[in-house]
Amino acid sequence: MAVLFIKFFDVIPVRFNLWIMLFTSCWIIYMLRVNMSLNLIAMVPRPPKNNTIQSQCEPTDDVTNATLRHVDITDVREAPRQVPGETFDWSADQQALILGSYFWSYPVTSLVGGMAAERWGPRYVVLISTAVSGILTALSPVAATINNIALVVVRFLLGLAGGFIYPALHVLVARWAPPAEKGKFVSAMMGGTLGTVVTWSLAGPLIEKFGWASAFYVPAAITFLWCFLWWYLVADAPNEHPRISDTERKYILDALGDKIQKSKGLPPFRSIITSVPFLAMVLIHYGNLWGLYFIMTVGPKFVSSVLGFELSAAGVISALPYLARMFFAAIFGVIGDCILARNLMTTTTIRKFFCLFSHILPGLLLVLLVYAGCSTALSVSLITMSMGFNGAATLTNLQNHQDLAPNYAGTLYGIANFVGSTAGFFTPMITAYFTKNGNSFEQWRPVFFIGASVYVVSALFFILFGNGNIQEWNFPKEITSESKDDKEKNGDLKDMKASAMKNGDVKDTKETSLNVSS
Template sequence: MAVIPVRVTLWIMLFTCCWVTYMLRVGMSITIIGMVPPVSRNASAGGSPCGSQSSMKHVSGDVVHYPGEADGHPLEEEEKKYGKVYDWSVAQQGLILGTYFWTYPISSLIGGMAAERYGPRLLVFVVTLISAFVTALSPMAADLGYYTLVIIRLILGLAAGFIYPCLHCLVARWVPQAEKGKFIAALMGGTLGTVVTWSLTGLIMENHGWSAAFYVPAAIAAAWCFIWWYLVADSPNEHKMISEKEKTYILTALGDRVQTKSKSMPPFKKIATSLPFLAMTVLHYGNLWGLYFILTAGPMFVKNVLGFQLSAAGALSALPYLARLFFAPIFGSIGDYLLGKQIWSTTKIRKFFCIFSHIIPGLLLGCLVSAGCNWPVSISLITFSMGMNGAATLTNLQNHQDLAPNYAGTLYGVANAIGSTAGFFTPMITAYFTKTGNTFDNWGPVFYVGAGAYIGAALFFIIFGTGNIQKWNYRQEPEPAGVLSWRPWGKTETPPASGKSSKK
């Protein structure tokens, strides 16, 4: 019998799973900076229009002055090598970063169905172990050529695509409705993985070279796999250490909304023609566009435009994710309180918090170019944009659990497969607009596209989305009384177990 509630252990393992997954995913965004030749600081040559912040003496308006500069020609900073350097073009670098997301949608699409049929515990264990192994092979792959490294990234993306559908399947099977906000917040563990990885990768590279930045995460991920296997089960009924009291509480709270392993196929025709599912997918796509933009292009903007050294670029690029990690559980707890006390309906919660998860981040991202070389303002705008996106725990990251908890893994997998295409579009768009140099004029369209994706997706969901459970959630059962297919303004919600109408 567990000394602490098994749900606490599950929360920790969900959190660390996302941490490990993102640790293996995002390290390349920093590592690749040390793997390619340094660029000139001159903006026209592709360097920073703001100069080097490490050697900055003072800033007057938009003019940056450096110690020892004369006749308007600043001194070039000494560039440190972190290991073997590869002559990869900007386009090739974008390909290396982006190909992770070429295969990610494929496995994400089938990951939910695989988890619902075979169980998420085994799938997470296997794909994470594979990811750790191929990450350790990355330095050797780079020596063989950038195409070989692209193959490594393709394998990593294919393995990682299974993770989040599996985790959402676990949440659906383990977590009562009134606690889901907190558990969806656990899936922000990837945020901490980003923060830690970006903060430490630069330091590891400066002290041990960029090869070590692959070996260390690979070793950590491999060790984590065996902890996962020991502590996690596919459902409360299969957990060996859960108390009867906790198991009874979970199963009673879930009721007949969720069934465990099933050999039946999801109702794809009904899913594909569901307007609420389409609205959720659009909302998820807008969220991932902003997320992946800062994930892949953020370090480059901080180093090549704002002019920070590699270690500082990693740390400053991690700040937005630290803010997201801080705000996510706060928003999740607020949503659980509003739902648990029946103050607001599920639909009202989902739509209202789109203001924080999408609209405010979009507006802040659109203001970024106007900050110019005022790096404290630029970093603050990016940080608060991503911090407010922590409210995604109440919007796109939870809505599929509302629509069909029996198929939560499948719904999230399909939406994530579509949304993850933003992961290979954003590096390409960034490379296209910045190919002639790292000027603010070149970066402006990149930020405006991200802002439009955020805000447009939110408006679509506010009009067409819902938090009501869908009738096709129930496998081969008649529609329960009171369940609506679609009520966009949330006048009726999932019938409570007691049969009483929920408070609006």
């Protein structure tokens, strides 16, 4: 059976297999990241309910919003439950420490993950990082029985391993995705969205039937199975894959041309950090993550404390924003590829135009949310559409680093993700500052205005200063000089210049000789 299963993948185009593995990689890493938030419900007894806190929009009767308010996780947690396994008397601060420890280390390895993948290859960086994450997840029940600090250490190490994944995946996309298909490949990065929803759905039944430890062991077992498939199906580059057809290999390599060159040297950090297009990319990525964290944390808190509806724990309703983002991302990815394939817009125009959907519209919807009043249905719709339109990020900030320097795509994404991760710290602080004296609409209004402003301002800056052209510092200097000498000797440099200019890969004639020489 296993042999037939493996042979099934061999008859599928390698690029499709790669898309599946990219999607499921994000699914796996999010599964191991978010399972703790639900597992803690079973691991720690529920404290007595506090009935003194009421929202501004308490329903006047049992019929109001009945279709949306019927499933609240707080009600489930307070119901009598018989969950197998030991429980722990951890305070709220100790639980927050456990949940937060993952994100202490995650930005650090996100910063270096791209460089590691560029140097040693994304295949093994992702494989080792994911396997280590699976082992740490399997050790979590043992760590919990020791004490909460042991579990904090495990989660901290899990964050260290997880930080390598996304930058390394972007390196893989740079080496495999033809320009006409890059939108579809980047949309695979939304696999983590579905991973969150499925994990929460899977963990509940497992905990009730087999105890909370099973909600660690089963994801770990799935991870190990996935690691075998990754090892078998994925290679660092098309010319290294043992089972790819000659036709498919030639198609990918011809489409990529001379944009990708392997180098063991360090990235040109001075050129990178002084590049205005790169800084514009970092800013729009920061705006994207600010909006994403904002909706994930502040949005549910708003409809909980102001509207009296716990969005983040209402079954299918809580999944709608995440599913909408994944669905819209796939649609926008296909649209972008079609536009590029038909030469309807340049790469730069595509990146800037779709900022309207990825950043500006989501920001405006956040402003409307605070004026929605006590309409729960309208509030849920606005949050869902705001995150849904943000799926267009697959055509803006989630692709732009690939445009600027495919040789260093992982490094650029790692730097941008490192900076953007700070949004996860600032959004709760700003919310706490403005709502410290209450949860009225007036007190929440500045919170949403700030969130919308970050969305919109970052998009406007990118529209003014962003770029979709490959930068000259993409090409390693040692490769550039060697290739230039060879091509001049062979008389091919002029032809390469013309080809690059025709394909729009360089910014002007003066830069062409340097760019195409690699």
